[in-house]
Amino acid sequence: MMQPSFLQIASTFKAVFLDSYGVIKNYNGLIEGVPQAIESLREKGIAIRILTNDASRSQEQQAEGFYKLGLKSIQYHEIITSGMMAKQYLQHKILHGKIGYLGTENSAQYILQSGLEHIAVKDINLDDINDITAFVFLDDEGFDWNYDISKTVNLLRRKNIPVIVANSDKLYPVSKNDVAVATGGIAKLVENMLTKKFIHFGKPDSQMFMYAFDELNQFGTFNKNEILMVGDTLHTDVLGGNKFGVKTMLVLSGNTRADHADAQIDASGIIPDFICSSIGI
Amino acid sequence: MMQPSFLQIASTFKAVFLDSYGVIKNYNGLIEGVPQAIESLREKGIAIRILTNDASRSQEQQAEGFYKLGLKSIQYHEIITSGMMAKQYLQHKILHGKIGYLGTENSAQYILQSGLEHIAVKDINLDDINDITAFVFLDDEGFDWNYDISKTVNLLRRKNIPVIVANSDKLYPVSKNDVAVATGGIAKLVENMLTKKFIHFGKPDSQMFMYAFDELNQFGTFNKNEILMVGDTLHTDVLGGNKFGVKTMLVLSGNTRADHADAQIDASGIIPDFICSSIGI
Amino acid sequence: MMQPSFLQIASTFKAVFLDSYGVIKNYNGLIEGVPQAIESLREKGIAIRILTNDASRSQEQQAEGFYKLGLKSIQYHEIITSGMMAKQYLQHKILHGKIGYLGTENSAQYILQSGLEHIAVKDINLDDINDITAFVFLDDEGFDWNYDISKTVNLLRRKNIPVIVANSDKLYPVSKNDVAVATGGIAKLVENMLTKKFIHFGKPDSQMFMYAFDELNQFGTFNKNEILMVGDTLHTDVLGGNKFGVKTMLVLSGNTRADHADAQIDASGIIPDFICSSIGI
Amino acid sequence: MMQPSFLQIASTFKAVFLDSYGVIKNYNGLIEGVPQAIESLREKGIAIRILTNDASRSQEQQAEGFYKLGLKSIQYHEIITSGMMAKQYLQHKILHGKIGYLGTENSAQYILQSGLEHIAVKDINLDDINDITAFVFLDDEGFDWNYDISKTVNLLRRKNIPVIVANSDKLYPVSKNDVAVATGGIAKLVENMLTKKFIHFGKPDSQMFMYAFDELNQFGTFNKNEILMVGDTLHTDVLGGNKFGVKTMLVLSGNTRADHADAQIDASGIIPDFICSSIGI
Structure with a gap:
């Protein structure tokens, strides 16, 4: 593993895929030096895409969020969220009925806008579930x-329908030290209860x-070997x-601490081609 | 697998271990015929012990519960709960400090009465956890x-202390069709977040x-081959x-449905010596 | 789930993806009626692709195998194997050094022809592994x-390199009743020993x-909703x-028995859009 | 965690339970200083028991092994093996039929001497398995x-019988750097193939x-808080x-390296009360 700066390495690629949380921003806002790094990539003509497991907000909402933080060049089509994958799935595979969900009305609106009705778990009558044809874990809020986690377990015990997890992350950071249980963690809990296979995005x-x-x-034409994926999580x-x-x-600006990186790579067998402290440095 | 009645089979043993929920009682109260079955065992001089993963109430509270339901002969020493195992562990292994817990004050009082202070997760100040020396998952209420599940995750991220799960069951029945997530399910969720090993009882x-x-x-003198364990869960x-x-x-009076029993035995490889519809018949 | 015949259902699609083992052929040769079914698809102008987790033989070898069995219309580009995915990975990610492998020389030749040298586990000197830069589980033969499974464990304990599993299937059928442990099963064993993450294709x-x-x-132009995937394994x-x-x-002509299908769908939560006894009927 | 010497710590207990491999001996023979340490424990009147997951040899054979290495005071009743647990299980639960096994004839003889016939996998005729009533994973040799691993899978697919794993260890050390796959590893592979639950000792x-x-x-009378368990594996x-x-x-004289101990304790949440480099120092 070589250790030149992010920009030196990135310069040898035609496109860079960036994770959002822990790479571009954290609980405090933008990570130091990130606007300059993004600017440098733009100047060099390197394409940027942001790949995030955050399914709680749409591309447009996330682009707006970056804008407010000061990252003004991010266009919404440059953002790819796991929620978009879930949405695509639902459009292809669920053609009738209502979609039950656990999450916010906002996430339901952008992910479930497939022409079908959606209904929050709390509003479902467990004795009247004939028209529910799929279920989606959208958000932890x-x-x-x-009440609603056990109610979801019972819904899915009563009816065997496709279950989609729009964000498989088990936890997300809320401050320097602390995390919160994320959608993927709750979905995993329910999956454990039922010993069924959900469809994770x-x-x-x-x-x-x-x-x-x-x-x-x-x-343009981009080959795989012209692309660099940058993330904070092995x-x-x-x-x-x-x-x-x-x-x-x-x-090393997010989930993986500098003093743990080598041990975690060794223990996991997940080996990055490069390691840098941050894209902002 | 032979299929005579429970009492015919039980008569060939000196002692019977019974699970509580799904064998003796259910969401409706006592299972039909159970008082008579218990009475028959008593008359034949067959010893009875009730082995339950319910850690939310003490032996005395559970004996009182059976009494109120009409099972008046159950003495408290005949009840063995997973909470007692957790209590014993804490007495031997945790000799100083405070014990954090997730559960009710009632379960905390009977399990944690080991001379040490205990403190509910909601009352813990995450910036002042030096004196917390162990943590117990007691109950789902x-x-x-x-808030408190994520707070538990953060406590256990900040401090590496022994974590005890007083009841490993992932769910419990609340009505004919429905279940609720139990302590063991929540503990499993947290264990997944942390990728640590808790101590399950x-x-x-x-x-x-x-x-x-x-x-x-x-x-008296009881050999293992003179004891029959009866339960509704493989x-x-x-x-x-x-x-x-x-x-x-x-x-087949609880978790395992008559029409699923053979398939579940076959799929799991967990093979009972006997199958009966209920101890009450 | 509707139950018209395979051909009636397939007629409503522009392309059909078929699993090989258990769908087209089994331990006995071609499954009854398959040549006619394939012929009917060709006549209707429905595109065919065969997606197989068999990584032991190349596209050409597999096309030749179908030819010998009597399926003369299968062209090699219509066959997609998991071995091809592994090969693609190696070409993009492993640019120098030698690739260690467990499997036959034949599978090594077609998967590992990326310009790099390859070396069978049995020929590796564990005290001289500096130039080994990746490892591939190719085949169970x-x-x-x-000797060689433990030797693989030790190689991968000594050196943290990317490990690729060219076929994730845990077992494969060898007769009406019996199976054999497949590459994916051996890889899983080694993964368990090491508690590392391999890259499965x-x-x-x-x-x-x-x-x-x-x-x-x-x-041509094929949308996802114009494609049907047919397989025998949930x-x-x-x-x-x-x-x-x-x-x-x-x-139901392979892994999943007719009398178990509903129970397995129910237990797994993996729900096919259609069920047919065979593509040949 | 305090760090006085093993003998200083052990002196405060009435009994010491010792793991064998990595604590008393290793691939080289006795670990340095062990005879003196055992001698000191004897002189102080501290009871010794050796708890080993090695099921390949009987108590007598293992005591003899220690004797030959120079540890002459170990009596055979002081050795408790996981094989003895398996033997006890078979005696109580398997009362008729033949016991199939994977392992050496030697391990079969001492574990399976319960009055029942035993038969090695290689000698089993898969078309004549009516009289096989249990199966035991005994040894990796x-x-x-x-051939025999796949044959075991097929036997256990054809007949649903209790399966016992006499040694759950996944690997064992064969030299300073290297390990070999152990019985528990093979059993785990078969368990994965079948998705069944074996009974592990x-x-x-x-x-x-x-x-x-x-x-x-x-x-004598020994309470739990008067006993110290010493091992090299968390x-x-x-x-x-x-x-x-x-x-x-x-x-730290075996599986757990001194420079990894803290990280492994932290990662696993398995917390020893004491850490010493070796019982021999």
Whole structure:
């Protein structure tokens, strides 16, 4: 593993895929030096795509969020979310009925806008579920965990329908030290209760990489070996990038601490091609 | 697998270990015919012990509960709970500091009465955790799931202390069709977040069987082949009983439905020595 | 789930993806009626692709195998194997050094022809492994299990390199009743020993579907909802097809027995859009 | 965690449970200083029991092995093996038929001497298995892995019988750097193929600790807080000892390297009460 700066490494690629949380921003806002790094990539003509497992907000909402933080050049088509993969799935596979969900009304609106009605778990009458044809774990907010998780278990015990997890992340950071249980964690709990297989979207799965790759190739010709995936998490960003066949960089500005990186790479067998402290340095 | 009645089979043993929920009682109260079955066992001089993964109430509280339901002969020493195993562990291994917990004050009082202070997760100040020396998952009630589960994750990220799960069951029945997520399910979620090993008590672990066996042998001489374990769940009652080396009976009055029993035995490889529809018939 | 015949259902699609083993052929040769079914698809102008987790033989070798069995119309570009995915990965990600492998020389030759040297586990000197830069599980034949599995464990303990599993299937059928442990099973054993993450190729992963989809679209315009995936295994063919977003059909001519299908769908939560006894009927 | 010497710590206990491999001996013979340490324990009147997951040899054979290495004071009743737990299980639960096994004839003889016939996998005719009533994974030697592992899978697919794993260890050390796949690893592979639950014996399960505890108490009165469990492996020795409720010591003379110990304790959440470099120092 070589250790020149992010920009030196990135300069040898035609496109860079960036994770959002822990790479571009954190609980505090933009990570130091990120606007300059993005600017440098733009100047060099290097294409940028942001691949995020955040399914709680649409591309437009996320682009707006970056704008408010000061990253004004991010266009919404440059953002690929795991929620988009879930949405695509629902459009192809669920053609009638109502979609039950656990999450906020906002996430339901942008992911479930497939012409079908959607209904929050809390509003479902368990004795009248004939018309519910799929279920989606959207977000960790927007419901009462004390009641709605068990209610979801019972719904899915009563009716065997496709269950989609729009964000497979088990936790997300909320401050320097602390995390919160994320959608993927709750979905995993329910999956454990039922011993069933849900359909998970998001990194490390190849689908998001494929989507980003296809989208990118509408703007030019990009081969896999001309793309660098940059992330702060071995099990999602690096594993997924490696498997998809692009070069990968681990940055130490998020989930993976500098003093733990080597041990975690060794223990996991997930090996990035490059390691940098941050894209902002 | 032979299929005579429970009492015919039980008559060939000196002692019977019974699971509580799904065998003796259910969401409706006592299962039909159970008082008569217990009475018959008493008349034949067959010793009874109740082995339950319910850690939310003490032996005395559970004996009182059976009394109110009409089972007046159950003495408190005949009840062995997974909570007692957790209590014993804490007494031997945690000799100073405070014990954090997730659960009700009632369960905390009977399990944690080891001379040490205890403190509910909601009352813990995450910036002042030096004196917390162990953590216990006691019950699925008594806390706000929306906040206290993530807070537990953060406590256990900040401090590496022994974590005890007083009841490993993932779910419990609340009505004919429905279940609720139990303590063991929440503990599993947190364990997944942290990728750590907690210390789980309750069936199928041998410890409760061993405890019941030792306690029983203070009242006479009982060999393992003179004991029958009766339960409604393959993965706890039957697996645990098989492993401990006693004969096992699956009853179909609880978790395992009559029309699924053979398939589940075949799929799991957990094979009871006997199958009966209920101990009450 | 509707139950018209395979051909009636297939007629409503522009392309059909077929699993090989259990759908087209079995331990006995071609499954009854398959040549006629393939012929009918050709006549209707429905595109065919065969998606197989068999990584032991190249496209050409597999096409030749079908030819010998009497399926003369299968062209080699219509066959997509998990081995091809592994090969692609190696070409993009492993640019120098030697590739260690467990498998036959034949599978090594077609998968590892990336300009790099390859070396069988049995020929590796564990004290001289500096130049080994990746490892591939290719096949369950071609080595001595008593020695070479442990030797692989030790190689991978000594050096942290990317490990690729060219076929994730845990077992394969060898007769009406019996199976054999497959490459994926051995890889899983080694993964368990090391508690590391290997890179697995093959269904249910999206990558093979994506590859087939892209390849297909070089011959016309095919949308996902115009494609039917047909397989005999819920956890690979149906799960993968569902996730990729195409319609799925379970056939009962292979791994999934007719009298178990409903129970397995119910237990797994993996729901095919269609069920047929065979493509040959 | 305090760090005085092993003997200083051990002196405060009435009994010491020792793991064998990595604590008393290794691939080279006795670990340095062990005879003197054992001698010191004897002089102080501290009871010794050796708890080993090695099921390949009987108590007598293992005592003889220690004698030859120069540890002349170890009596055979002081050795408790996971094989003895398996033997006890078979005696209580399997009362007729033949016991199939994977392992050496030697291990079969001492574990399976329960009055029943036993038959090696290689000698089983898969078309005549009516009289086979249980199966035991005994040892990693004594059979051809290329054939007999798949044959075991097929036997257990054809007939649903209790399956016992006499040694749950996944690997064992064969030299300073290298390991070999152990019985528990092979059993896990087969369990994965079948998705069934086998009955595993050996640490960390409570049963061996219970057995040692009961056996010890025939020679005096020993409470749990007067016993120290010493082992080189967090997931077996320390986890098992912690759960059983005795104090635990991790030694760094075997599986757990000095420079990895803290990280592994932190990552696993398995916390020993004491850490020493070796019992011999």
